[in-house]
Amino acid sequence: MAKTKHRLVKWEPTAIKEELLSKYPPKVARKRAKQILINEAQENETPEIQANVRTIPGIITMRGCTYAGCKGVILGPTRDIVNITHGPIGCGFYSWLTRRNQTDATAEGAENYMPYCFSTDMQDQDIIFGGEKKLEKAIQEAYDTFHPKAIAIFATCPVGLIGDDIHAVAKKMKEKFGDCNVFAFSCEGYKGVSQSAGHHIANNQIFKHVVGENDADKPGEYKINLLGEYNIGGDGFEIDRILKKCGISNIATFSGNSTYDQFASAHVADLNCVMCHRSINYVADMLETKFGIPWIKVNFIGAEATAKSLRKIAQYFGDKKLIEKVEAVIAEEMPLVDAVRDDVRTRTEGKTAMLFVGGSRAHHYQELFAEIGMKTLSAGYEFAHRDDYEGREVIPDLKVDADSRNIEEIEVNADPERYSPRKPAEEIAKLEAAGYKFKHYDGMIPEMDKGTIVIDDLNQYEAEKLVELLHPDIFCAGIKEKFSIQKLGVPMKQLHSYDSGGPYAGFSGAINFYKEIDRLVNSRVWSYMKAPWQENPELSATYVWE
């Protein structure tokens, strides 16, 4: 086994914060100081963190852009929509299969366009004279070649600048075809301050153009939608397996392993379960306002969290049959989880982790680490807003700045025909009185220990400093951060796309994750950083034969 490097130096969190800021020019330091918070974890005393603000030019950020959030994250995992990137070739190329979204298109006749990359490959003459004609032609060529049920158009930076009206082109082509829904996303990379703006734009358009298109009733009992699950490394498959085993029908996953028809039928579900709060909480709100479907926050990352979420779903439906089934499934699944966890824990107990990813993953995965006795020293989000850190109570206090004002907010009203409250008000009130929480998310901060450090929009310099100062046993971030952290001799696990491996959701996922972390933190490779002659540079004076 590798030599354990318990270098938990007695650093005060305030000293660490000071050290992180010390090299910055004063203006940068002032701004970053507001995004680094030492968690007090005391009720109602958590100070405010600054989030969802602009990245500082020149400071190497982990963040991507609005296009990446829209096309890459939300629409990427839908298999039967032809996604055309309108722009120069790069954006489409980089978002082509790079997010490890798995999909099951093995059914006879199933469409699957995910292995394809479609682009208008704009050239300089398109920038000068406008790209609408080329876009129109590209949509026509896609239709003629594939006859898909839907075509989606994504704007890249120059499209917004030259003013191509992609929505008008989409509308025209939709009317022309008649049997193919065509819609567009104004997701130019420069909008907003991170991927988060792109999620918003994607969700709004899917809500406007697809959700509610299919009124046909769906078979099955206990109908839910799973919001904010992207099926990275097969997470969605594992969650679906468990739901099915419990007898719960998943109408639509937004948007892992998803199809056009799932979105179109989402309004027939009776409960919305939100996984990634950041990327999709507003869709849950809109589905409630328009169709009367209540929503709850769930978390299928971690075995305990999975059990808790299943019970929460069962409690909502309140049906004895379902409650018993859920208990039976948990009882059946847990022994294997417990056995692996207990074994792994003997080698991971007391080790430390840092998590800097996405807009919920840095929260959810702390559960898995806790289950194997690992402590999270520091965590933060790449593109979250304050409510993801501090809970939804702060939403009314959030200031809408210029960057957020550019992102469309859609006005939603109750659908005159299709709105129906899923439960009578008194039943909802009864559940709430019993402690059941609808439309609720506490955020990450309350669940973290006192004295841990929460950092928004962590950058490469701070990541390196944190690792140097606290030397965690594992660091979790994305591909861009992976190798600089590993050069420091610390294993890095990607939590956006998991490197290899997965699923990590649900019960089987928890087992996979325990084993993966065991492998990473106990790998022999981390003991090879120095050659024998580097560990012991002094030459011995005598020549000894052994």
Added chain:
Amino acid sequence: MTLLRHTPKEITERSALTINPAKTCQPIGAMYAALGIHGCLPHSHGSQGCCAYHRSALTRHYKEPVSAATSSFTEGASVFGGQANLLQAIENIFTVYEPEIIAVHTTCLSETIGDDLNQIRDKAQKEGKIPAGKHVIGASTPSYVGSHVTGFSNMVKSAVAQLAESTGHKNGKVNILPGWVEPSDMEEIKRLATLVGVDSILLPDTSGVLNGPLSGEYKMFPEGGTTVEEIKATGDAIGTLALGEWCSADAARLLDSQFKVPCKVLDMPFGLKATDRFIDALRTVAGVSVPNEINTERGQLVDLISDMHQYFYHKKVALVGDPDQLIAMTEFLVSIDMLPVHIVTGTPGKAFERRIREITKELPCEVNVKAKGDMFLLHQWIKNEPVDLLLGNTYCKYIARDEDIPFVRFGFPILDRVGHQYFPSVGYKGGLRLLEKILGVLLDRKDRDDPEETFELVL
């Protein structure tokens, strides 16, 4: 079930829709070239997504840290211009990361709004934002022109245009511009030059930068890379060998016209004949005879070709990649009597098709070649005329699996295999490696498919 199940065999003309591109955009090439300058932090002038995508793509290919900064445009900068963002970025970068040099490249965003990099750099200089002895260079790389290959070329050209100096005294060195090849290839090119006895300046040089060791230390600026001093000295060199018309010729011609450093543009030294020409050029420049070690290496490659010729002879190959690499690779395949029949590069340029036609003109079969093609077209060609071997980047694995074709990864990006960072494909040793890989997949296929009665131990 096939993965690319919607690709029809019938080929219809497409003029607006690119499907499965065989190229990507200019800035990523500029970033890769900049990483081959010692102490250099590449900087992407545009919105932050470009930088994130380029860093991710390069990281996935090289499995190494790739640092680069961005101007992080939001809507305001896109309307009012990115000058303020770039000035702020330059100041922050020199304060926090302390590079020797920042290599800025534009994106389609900053190009479309018309930001002038030289003017902004001069302003930064005037305002004291560039510390003494440090440098900022810039290259114009709009994504709607050329491809990743031209972006690479533009950054190399900018580096010499903005840094090279002529003192009037020749320094006896030979500039070698290797083009977009792997760090391992750059290392091999240096080794060959040294063996022949040429004192060379390699620009760029990503060896040691993008194939570094794991040692418990992280250096944002590793030991490798062409130093600014070396780039300055390219103006005093006795000559330049530019490897690859697309990747390297522009910089070489600029050194020629501006500093009177004569240049020779050669093919990238993949395979026997292109390596022969490279070694011959080195010998001529240095005025020396080729050392025996190189003759031996060459002989080994010829030996392997003759030993295994029966397995290559008239096997059909489809290939996709960057023009300079494809030209040399096609010539290599022809030279060992294979039949490259479908060839696609995404990088535009009519000269590519002409070169390929020339190289393949004596082949006893039709050859499909397209410069402005995509991998969807390549796949359709294969459906119509099947091949025995596929050569290309990782995205080809979908075609290889669907059509059940032996496949060797070659080019950029390779996301799912390693080795390219460490083992060269250029030179005679690189030729041996390419042949070994090609033979490996062809013989594996033979072993898989041979019926029981002809399955043999000795091949």
